[in-house]
Structures are given as structure tokens and as C-alpha cells.
Amino acid sequence: xxxxxxxxxxxxxxxxxxxxxxxxxxxxxxxxxxxxxxxxxxxxxxxxxxxxxxxxxxxxxxxxxxxxxxxxxxxxxxxxxxxxxxxxxxxxxxxxxxxxxxxxxxxxxxxxxxxxxxxxxxxxxxxxxxxxxxxxxxxxxxxxxxxxxxxxxxxxxxxxxxxxxxxxxxxxxxxxxxxxxxxxxxxxxxxxxxxxxxxxxxxxxxxxxxxxxxxxxxxxxxxxxxxxxxxxxxxxxxxxxxxxxxxxxxx
Amino acid sequence: xxxxxxxxxxxxxxxxxxxxxxxxxxxxxxxxxxxxxxxxxxxxxxxxxxxxxxxxxxxxxxxxxxxxxxxxxxxxxxxxxxxxxxxxxxxxxxxxxxxxxxxxxxxxxxxxxxxxxxxxxxxxxxxxxxxxxxxxxxxxxxxxxxxxxxxxxxxxxxxxxxxxxxxxxxxxxxxxx
Amino acid sequence: xxxxxxxxxxxxxxxxxxxxxxxxxxxxxxxxxxxxxxxxxxxxxxxxxxxxxxxxxxxxxxxxxxxxxxxxxxxxxxxxxxxxxxxxxxxxxxxxxxxxxxxxxxxxxxxxxxxxxxxxxxxxxxxxxxxxxxxxxxxxxxxxxxxxxxxxxxxxxxxxxxxxxxxxxxxxxxxxxxxxxxxxxxxxxxxxxxxxxxxxxxxxxxxxxxxxxxxxxxxxxxxxxxxxxxxxxxxxxxxxxxxxxxxxxxxx
Numbered sequence: 001x002x003x004x005x006x007x008x009x010x011x012x013x014x015x016x017x018x019x020x021x022x023x024x025x026x027x028x029x030x031x032x033x034x035x036x037x038x039x040x041x042x043x044x045x046x047x048x049x050x051x052x053x054x055x056x057x058x059x060x061x062x063x064x065x066x067x068x069x070x071x072x073x074x075x076x077x078x079x080x081x082x083x084x085x086x087x088x089x090x091x092x093x094x095x096x097x098x099x100x101x102x103x104x105x106x107x108x109x110x111x112x113x114x115x116x117x118x119x120x121x122x123x124x125x126x127x128x129x130x131x132x133x134x135x136x137x138x139x140x141x142x143x144x145x146x147x148x149x150x151x152x153x154x155x156x157x158x159x160x161x162x163x164x165x166x167x168x169x170x171x172x173x174x175x176x177x178x179x180x181x182x183x184x185x186x187x188x189x190x191x192x193x194x195x196x197x198x199x200x201x202x203x204x205x206x207x208x209x210x211x212x213x214x215x216x217x218x219x220x221x222x223x224x225x226x227x228x229x230x231x232x233x234x235x236x237x238x239x240x241x242x243x244x245x246x247x248x249x250x251x
Numbered sequence: 252x253x254x255x256x257x258x259x260x261x262x263x264x265x266x267x268x269x270x271x272x273x274x275x276x277x278x279x280x281x282x283x284x285x286x287x288x289x290x291x292x293x294x295x296x297x298x299x300x301x302x303x304x305x306x307x308x309x310x311x312x313x314x315x316x317x318x319x320x321x322x323x324x325x326x327x328x329x330x331x332x333x334x335x336x337x338x339x340x341x342x343x344x345x346x347x348x349x350x351x352x353x354x355x356x357x358x359x360x361x362x363x364x365x366x367x368x369x370x371x372x373x374x375x376x377x378x379x380x381x382x383x384x385x386x387x388x389x390x391x392x393x394x395x396x397x398x399x400x401x402x403x404x405x406x407x408x409x410x411x412x413x414x415x416x417x418x419x420x421x422x423x424x425x426x427x428x
Numbered sequence: 429x430x431x432x433x434x435x436x437x438x439x440x441x442x443x444x445x446x447x448x449x450x451x452x453x454x455x456x457x458x459x460x461x462x463x464x465x466x467x468x469x470x471x472x473x474x475x476x477x478x479x480x481x482x483x484x485x486x487x488x489x490x491x492x493x494x495x496x497x498x499x500x501x502x503x504x505x506x507x508x509x510x511x512x513x514x515x516x517x518x519x520x521x522x523x524x525x526x527x528x529x530x531x532x533x534x535x536x537x538x539x540x541x542x543x544x545x546x547x548x549x550x551x552x553x554x555x556x557x558x559x560x561x562x563x564x565x566x567x568x569x570x571x572x573x574x575x576x577x578x579x580x581x582x583x584x585x586x587x588x589x590x591x592x593x594x595x596x597x598x599x600x601x602x603x604x605x606x607x608x609x610x611x612x613x614x615x616x617x618x619x620x621x622x623x624x625x626x627x628x629x630x631x632x633x634x635x636x637x638x639x640x641x642x643x644x645x646x647x648x649x650x651x652x653x654x655x656x657x658x659x660x661x662x663x664x665x666x667x668x669x670x671x672x673x674x675x676x677x678x679x680x
Binding site: 006009010011012013014017030031088089090091092093096099100101103104105106107108110111112114183186187190191194195201202205206208209212214217218220221224225228229232 | 434437438439440441442445461462515518519520521522523526529530531532533534535536537538540541542616617620621624625632635636638639642644647648651654655658659
Binding site for chain 3: 260
């Protein structure tokens with residue numbers, strides 16, 4: 001099968017499914033409304049302004065929280081990974097903390113941080129800092145000691161050492177961690193919006209469900225899917241361009 | 252019924268020696284009859300002692316014998332062996348060659364044996380068929396003048412052996428030209 | 429540094445953190461938002477003894493196991509079919525890539541629409557979220573199988589069902605097991621999340637209701653219980669696998 005027929009075949013299944021659903025589905029169905037109804041409902045939500053606001057709110061939370069988690073995680077990971085003594089001591093504790101599923105942290109974090117605008121971003125950041133920190137810690141530990149010695153031998157300034165040795169070595173770890181953190185951030189953000197009734201798609205979803213608005217629920221699911229694709233795609237692009245610019249020989 | 256060169260990939264590592272031999276016949280035969288067939292096959296290749304071992308514990312030669320035993324358990328009329336001893340060391344190869352002739356004599360199975368080793372072909376074969384070209388066609392055939400009972404030392408010194416070997420190599424070079 | 433010294437330091441760290449936490453909590457003035465470890469321990473004990481925590485834990489665990497079994501029943505055959513039939517794999521590839529990334533959280537409202545706040549919601553969402561690793565791993569197990577195995581099946585004239593049961597599935601088993609373990613951890617986590625939003629029962633619900641009632645130490649206690657359940661369940665699974673399938677070490 002050549003590439004084109006593969007593409008067509010794989011495209012055929014979802015299209016066929018949607019087509020059959022659209023043709024045979026009952027628009028009034030409380031649980032399985034046909035795809036056309038989703039779009040109509042989405043249009044309604046767009047007209048009312050709800051959809052855009054929710055998308056912006058969720059995106060804002062996700063992106064800002066990922067940024068905060070990225071910075072905090074990098075700093076913590078690099079600090080803990082810098083000395084073998086420290087990273088060894090910390091290892092079992094981190095293992096234990098890592099086994100706590102991030103979504104379950106949300107209620108505890110809500111209690112500690114309290115209501116307020118900072119809640120979303122703080123909670124999501126708290127939940128997503130772990131992948132970044134662990135990846136950066138690992139990357140820091142695996143900087144070959146010879147490279148570090150090279151930096152000293154050449155009498156490079158601390159700034160030069162950081163820029164030319166440490167950053168290129170750690171950067172793939174940072175990006176790998178971000179790539180895991182971003183989808184996690186979406187999940188946790190939705191959860192926070194649902195539990196704390198903060199503005200965003202999560203809250204819209206709950207509202208739609210309470211109003212028995214099945215087309216709305218589907219339209220929002222579609223939106224979540226699109227956001228996921230967008231965010232994941234962005235971070236995958238980031239990973240690819242970083243990989244291109246950093247020499248592989250370093251790894 | 253084929254016996255493959257890469258016995259490592261052809262055996263089931265999660266089954267014991269007995270289990271591997273049983274694979275081809277367990278759907279048709281069961282109970283005491285199954286056990287008898289397995290025992291007979293293992294006896295023919297001399298693996299009775301290792302019956303409860305896993306293939307990973309066996310040497311290369313033993314693993315290949317296991318594959319042969321599995322094939323024999325089906326009591327095939329024709330056995331196709333695709334360079335089965337190619338991956339084995341010289342001494343194991345010699346032992347297995349003798350064992351194979353013995354098996355053929357006792358079961359009467361027709362064995363089609365593929366090899367690149369001229370000595371092996373002459374030593375083992377009752378008929379040696381030379382293939383040439385791609386796709387292969389039969390270039391020539393040699394009937395063996397060697398006796399039915401052969402051994403690694405005296406047979407290889409017989410004039411008939413050396414003549415056959417000479418003939419085969421010449422034809423090989425001729426076909427290559 | 430000797431192993432003993434390193435181990436001592438490793439244990440010293442959490443101990444020191446706990447002590448610091450205790451001091452910080454007791455030093456608070458007025459109504460404390462941060463409960464001390466001692467308080468949390470007490471609450472943990474209370475809920476254990478009263479039977480509420482064990483009941484909740486049992487519910488979550490049962491839901492996770494049930495979901496996992498369903499994942500096994502759906503995911504393994506589907507994955508193996510995908511690995512064997514090229515056309516099927518291509519036909520479903522886009523479909524799977526579109527459905528797989530959907531977060532379980534987002535699916536909960538839909539499930540509530542269909543099933544209401546019930547265990548069906550919990551299990552449906554959990555299965556949907558956790559079946560993917562099994563499908564992909566089973567598919568990979570078949571794709572990675574050495575082609576020689578298929579030749580052996582044909583040369584021995586093995587019948588289809590016999591071949592599937594005795595040769596092909598064991599050959600793919602290693603990969604399938606990896607997927608099954610991953611799926612199991614997911615089942616636990618997603619069950620808890622589903623309970624937090626979609627089914628008022630189990631540890632997730634206990635966690636959220638404690639938080640809504642502002643019972644801080646109870647919230648922490650439930651969080652701790654969830655973590656412990658996860659660790660124990662996964663350890664138990666590893667242990668079971670090691671003992672049920674010792675022959676896995678025999679595989680290549």
C-alpha cells in the first residue's frame with residue numbers, strides 16, 4: 001500500500017463513522033446526538049462568547065502553569081542533580097512523591113492555596129512540576145564529568161560554562177519534561193476548573209452536563225481534543241527544532 | 252517439513268524440550284501415545300536426558316537436535332533442512348552429520364539437505380544436486396558411490412570420496428564461470 | 429560513601445522533612461490550614477478503625493480491577509488483531525490517534541450524561557482511558573515477533589487456534605505484560621479521578637468531600653491512602669507476575 005492509499009484508508013474510518021452517525025443519528029438523542037448538532041451548539045456558544053472565554057481561560061492556565069513548572073522544575077532539578085551526594089540522598093523521597101498521581105494533589109492544593117485567581121495556575125504548576133524536575137535532574141546527573149573538566153581546563157567563565165556546556169546538555173531534558181508536563185497540565189487544569197468552578201472548559205463541560213446539553217458536551221469534547229492536539233503539536237515542534245540545533249554527538 | 256538454520260528463533264523458549272517436541276503433534280495425539288511419540292523422537296536425537304530443560308539451557312548443537320526431534324515427531328515423509336548445521340562448530344557438525352545419517356537409515360525419511368559445504372554434501376548425500384543461477388535451476392547431479400555406512404575418518408580417505416569431491420568442485424567452478 | 433551511610437541519609441531526609449513540617453504546623457497561630465503530620469496520622473487511624481477508609485479503598489480497588497479486566501478483554505485481542513492485519517492497522521490508525529489523547533477528565537461529563545453518577549460512569553471512563561497501553565503493547569508484541577515463528581507455525585501445519593494459543597500469544601506475551609502493568613496503574617489513577625467528579629464513592633470521593641468540608645487532615649489522610657494503595661497494588665502485581673510466570677525469564 002503506498003503512502004497515499006494508507007492516508008486515505010485511515011481517514012476513511014472516522015469520516016465513515018461520523019457520516020453514518022450524522023445520517024442516522026437522532027438530533028434529539030440525550031446521549032448520542034449527531035455531529036451536526038455539535039457544530040450548531042458550538043456556534044451558539046461562540047455567539048454567546050462563552051466558548052472563546054473558556055478556551056482562553058484554560059489555555060492561559062495551561063501555558064502559564066507549564067511555564068512556571070518549567071522554570072521551577074529546571075531550577076530544582078539542576079540544583080538537586082548537581083552533586084551526586086544530593087541526588088542520591090533525595091532519590092527515594094522523590095520516588096515516593098512521584099508515585100502520587102498529580103490529579104489527586106488538586107484537592108489538597110486547593111485547601112492549602114485557597115480560593116483566588118492564583119489558584120488555577122498554582123495548583124496546575126504544582127502538579128506538573130515533577131516531570132520537568134525529574135527529567136532535568138536526570139539530565140544534569142548525566143553530564144559527563146569530562147565535559148565539566150573541559151570547561152574548567154579551558155578556564156571558561158561561569159557564564160560561558162553555563163551557556164556552552166550546561167545549557168545544551170540540560171536543554172533536551174527540560175524539553176522532554178515539558179512535553180510530558182503540557183498534556184498533564186491540560187488534565188489537571190480541567191480538573192481544577194471542575195472542582196473549584198473556575199472559568200474554563202472544565203466548568204463549561206459541567207454546566208453543559210447539568211443542563212443535559214449533549215451536543216454541547218460533545219462540542220466541548222471536540223474543543224478539548226483540538227486544544228490537546230495544538231498544545232502537544234507545539235511542544236513536539238519545540239522538541240524537534242531543539243534536537244536539530246543541538247548536536248547529537250553530545251548525548 | 253522444514254528445519255531452519257536459526258534454531259534459536261525457531262524454538263519456543265517458554266516450553267521445555269518435551270514441550271517443544273510436542274508442539275507439532277499435540278493436537279492430533281494425546282496422553283500415552285503423545286508421550287511415546289515424544290520419547291521416540293528424543294531418543295533418535297539423543298536428547299532424553301535433557302527432556303525437562305528449557306532451550307536456553309542447551310548448547311547450539313542440542314538446540315538444533317531439538318528442532319530435528321520436533322520435525323521427526325511428525326513422522327514426515329520428506330524433511331527439508333535449510334543449512335541446519337551452518338551455525339554450529341566443526342565438531343558438533345560432524346557429530347550431527349553422523350546422527351542424521353543414522354536417523355535417515357532408521358526412519359527411511361527422504362531428507363533434502365541444503366548446504367554450501369562441499370565436504371558435507373559429499374559425506375552426507377546419496378545424491379548431490381548442484382543448483383546454479385538465480386532463480387536456481389538444477390545444473391547437474393551426482394550419484395554417490397560411497398557405502399551406506401560412513402564415518403568421519405575412513406570415508407573421507409576413500410578414493411570414491413575424493414573423486415566425488417573433485418568432480419563436484421570442478422562442476423561448481425564450471426557453473427560459476 | 430558506604431551504602432549504609434547513603435541509606436541513612438536517604439531516610440534522614442524524609443524524617444527531617446516530617447519533623448520540620450510538624451514544627452511548622454504547631455507553630456501556626458489560629459485555625460490552621462496546614463495540619464501537622466501527627467494530626468494526619470490520627471485522622472488516618474480514625475478513618476481506618478471506623479471502617480470508612482477500608483470501605484472506600486475497597487471500592488476504588490474493585491473498580492480499578494474490574495476496569496482492568498475489561499481492558500484486558502478488549503485491548504489484547506484488538507491489539508493483536510491490529511498487529512497481524514496491516515489493513516486493519518492502517519484503517520484504525522487515525523481513529524485511534526484521535527481518541528487516545530482525550531483526557532479522562534473531559535470524558536467524565538459525557539459519561540455522567542449517559543449513566544448518571546454511578547459506578548458505570550466510573551468504569552466506562554476508566555476503561556476508555558486505560559485501554560490504550562494494552563492495545564499498543566499487544567500490537568507491538570505481534571509486530572516485533574520474529575518472522576521465523578510464523579514459518580514454524582506453517583511448517584508444523586499447526587491449526588489457527590492452536591497456533592494462536594500456544595505460539596503467537598506467548599511470543600507476544602512480554603510486550604503484552606508491559607502494557608498490562610501500565611494499564612493497571614492507569615486504572616487506579618483514573619478510577620480515583622472519576623470518583624472525584626463522577627461517582628460519589630470510593631477514595632476519590634472521600635478526598636473531595638473532605639476537602640469541600642474543609643477537613644484538612646482528613647484530606648491529607650485520604651491523599652496518603654491513595655498513594656499507598658497505588659504503591660501496594662503495583663508491587664502486588666509485580667510480585668504476582670514474578671511468581672505466576674517464572675518462565676518469563678526463559679524467554680529471549
